[in-house]
Amino acid sequence: MTDFVALADLHSSQNKDSAASAPPPRVHLISGERPLVFLVEGSRLFEVDRHLFDAISQSESKGDTALEASFRLPINLSGSNFQLSHPAAISLNIAQTCNLSCSYCYADEGRFGSRPRIMPLDVALGAIDRLIAFAQGRRVTVGFIGGEPFLNREVLYRSVEYALDLARAQGCAVGFSITTNGTLMTPEDVQFLRNHRFAVSVSLDGNATTNDRYRRARNSNSSFETAVRALLPLLDNPGEARVAARSTITREDLRVTERIEALAHVGFGEIGVSPLRTSAQSYLSLRESDWPMFLEEMIRAAEADWQRVCQGSSFRFSNLAIALKQIHRGACRPLPCGSVANYVSVSADGGYFTCHRTVNNPEFAMGSISSGLSKRAREAFLEARHVDRQEPCRNCWARYLCGGGCHAEVAVAGRSGCDYIRGWLEYCLRLYPKVLREHPSLIDKTHEVIE
């Protein structure tokens, strides 16, 4: 329910700011054989009969009250005040350097615009101390990121050991995640990831050709082959670790289905894609004209995945699986992600930043492990980014599903591809009732552990 709580501010701000302009949409209507009504607040999805659907379409355009009269439930919600608590997740940039030199890397090949750095052990442990001290019994997550985190293996190993001991003493649970290119992993590392139930996110773009085009090893070997060789034992037997591939889509090749196929062939069961929006190599980023085609590609990949599900498999296209899960839960958030509210990133020299993509950028600095997290900076950051205060977000029906777009990307490139996001969400909203009807066990897991 925390997703709703943050809506409180939103109403007061709406009333203040939008007195003069048209009210933001409160409903999104999706026509079809089984028409759908999506109530924006609370992300509530209903199937309705055609008569009612038509009546609502007409009344919404005229601004009368068919919606209230039919639904007999509050269309606008009000929540209590949002309380900013301490983050329950951090990522440690343990190696701000990388053995690969991917041309599109947001992190400037791991260095974030400065010289390569390795996080000293005391910085890592200090950040973990703070995380757990403020955890107040909640489950916490420590993520390891870079650059390439396996370049600082000792700090990785010792941090995990330390976090486990500390969490045990404090009576809280701790989970781990890592984002890696996979190329440096040893058999010991694989066992380590299994033992500690890591969520492993491997940056790999597709087959060898697709991958090696931008993900280049400094020693001119195929980074694909090196990564796959190191990853195979983990993919064959992940134990209790969860392994997912994450593929970056550039404008030079917008195909999604083929990448998923290639990565599934390698052995991944969970595969996600992200379109490149900002990059030092600007010719690779998607442009306004690319979004319609990318949307088509996403839907094509989703349809293929859905066909597999209909034949008895489970979802492997994680963009789709996550969207369906969020729709099922009625995720409704005024921000795009947990950054700052529930998650911060720690740079190699101990600075807190809003997330792993803004490390070393002073505009996104949130304090340091020596001075502590700045409550004021966090509040100001979140206050300024509330989706109801963003343009053109505040007049978009998908605003609480989308949250307004990645802070780091918006700061650099503004908002683009909004039609793509709406199109993708609408596709998922249409698919959701089918999944619920035909394969409910895939999403309606009432006993699932909420992490």
Place this chain on the structure above:
Amino acid sequence: MSEKIFPLNLTARAAMQIAGNPATTRLESGVSNCFPGLEFDHRNLDRRFFPGLVFEFASSGSALRQGARLVDLDVDDPDLSPAAFQNRPGDAPDPRVQERLRDELRGETGRALQRGSWFLKTVEQGGKSIALHSHNNPASPLDAMTTWRLVHSLEPGSITLTLARRPEKEGETIPEPREVKLVGWRRIFVNSHEGVIVDAYAPGELTQSLCSPWTHDFRDCACTYWASNHPDIVLAEDVMGEPTLPSGTSANPERANTPIDWLRSDRVRARTAAAEGTEAENRSWQMDHYEINDRWQDLAIVLGGKETAAVYFPRPSELANPLSCPDELAQHLKDVATLEHVVALEYLYALYSLKNPNEVRDPDLRDTLIFVRHEVLRIAVSEMRHLRWANQLIWELEHAGLTTKKFGPSLDPATQVPALDAKGQPYMRPRALRILSPDVLQEFIDIEAPSGTIEGQYARVLTTLRQPRYPTTLHQLAATVIADGMQHYSRFRDIQKQLAFFPEQVGQTPPYLRALTPASPTGDGKAAKDLYDRIVGELQTAYAKGDVEDAGHIAEARRIMFDLDEAAETLGTEGFGVPFF
């Protein structure tokens, strides 16, 4: 136009309000029987089972008053009029029967029924006639409850009643008519068109005679059975700032283990005393009938067995990192079981090192020994239960095909026991059979400390079993072990407090202890050791099969435990302890 709206996702489902009463308010969800403490008394429905007549199913002592007594004639009963069935023709009786019954009740028969004391004598339905008196003595009517059960079993449709007039007192002569026969039908209680109870019942009629909890009735309920539980004894409320254990119980063992009377009249905290042993003994200290009407609001809400006046905060759920796979879980449980086993043996050995209460003269010491022996035995038994549960968990994991190999049963006692050193640091000490000296008692307390050594083992088990791959019953089982373990710590501390009244003199054994040494397992102690080995053997067989399926071996193990108790007691009086290991 009917509008159809189907909520799809979770937030939509949560927002939709479904018309109608929740299922929990329906009669069929109730615990209803005929005792009026509950939400519904069926007799109130059946009192109008025959349209136009109102019966009472309440007996009083005299045979003249037993059975179903006619208390009212309701000639305006709506079911006697055809109009009542206009919109529910399916429920309607034969119109001729209806008309004749109405005429009879409004005529001479009705007038007769209004004079004197009338009871139901027979009921006939479907060619069967039930006489409402004992088989061999027509003068001995069935009691009200039996009569009601028979009436309650009638089916909808035609019935014929015979009513008989009884003398109001012995020897009274009854004028004619002495019997009346009425043909009618068993009322259809619920309007089958609308689904509501028919209009024949006046407002309040169905709920009359129900108790009102919190008032007079709450004082002395004849059945001591309440729809919402009425506790007899509870634990006292936490005092502001009072240290508590993670389980939520008081850190003060006396407060954590002393039940108080929930209905006590004296509510001053400083004067709150332990409850007496029986209801009768407590009675005179409790709120009386009129007092409870006046002060019901002083009675405390009880949550988790403890009085709670302030806002209740549930305990946060146990957090720990789960074990990685069923095999690791089974191995962990296997290790835990060996630990449960060895501490049960250490506790049992210590139990028989306490003098038998019959051996001592000092009445205070005797009382203390009765208490302490009882408590130590309870803790030891509880450890044995844990041993069984841990084995059951292992068996269930194996049985569900979750483990890759067989792990159980686990019945070897561990050779090392976790302990705390002088600085409070954990270490493993060798297992040992020792008398219950103050030092040993302190070690037992340390083992059982919350999140200490034993109980901490289950937190990981619990977190692991919360994962969806494990059947939910296993999680519940593990949760029971944790809740149970919390009490051991508190109970040992209570024991410590009681024994402190009998300090040891320098160089002497404390007055409550026997100077026990382990008997030789091949000599004096052989018989007892053999009994123990047989118990373990029986358990081995039972646990291997899954104890649910092999209750015989469990029962046999239990039987031998009594023999072992006797043998241990005999050895104890001779200065020897059972050589368990």
